[in-house]
Amino acid sequence: MVVLYWDVLLNQNWDYPQKIMAETGEIKGHYLNATAGTCEEMIKRAVFARELGVPIVMHDYLTGGFTANTTLAHYCRDNGLLLHIHRAMHAVIDRQKNHGMHFRVLAKALRMSGGDHIHSGIQ
Template sequence: AETGEIKGHYLNATAGTAEEMLKRAQCAKELCVPIIMHDYLTGGFTVNTTFANYCRDHGLLLHIHRAMHA
């Protein structure tokens, strides 16, 4: 941009299974996307904890939202 403003992207890793979400998180890391997004209500408590631990262990920033339509 002419203003020098840096743009970013949150890759949405919400999926039907925890395994697929972890695959999407790994893909984000390979693409050098530092922030991934996950729908908290769709995932449920167990997936949220697993996903948060994975992101922390792999240097990813996790943004949790609650849109219910990811």
């Protein structure tokens, strides 16, 4: 079985957005997903992203947790990175008719935990 590691995959694909920008003259971006099983690994990924010159780091705040989100938010703020929040798993919480909470509540909790902006999608 071949195991592909996060940093290897990113290194293999990082030139692609640069190539497309050069060809089209348009600005392209990549939200590097720093979500990981531990805060230590998440910060390693954010450090790696910063070293590559990535301006935006992404975090799945519901799967990663609010404490992890705040930890990453502090690192990003201290190091000039923008923290984009992805909403993976939100439908389990906010699309149930008989239980759960409204997405606006989740979005406000995200802001309190340090996210800069959120992928809200279409509902």
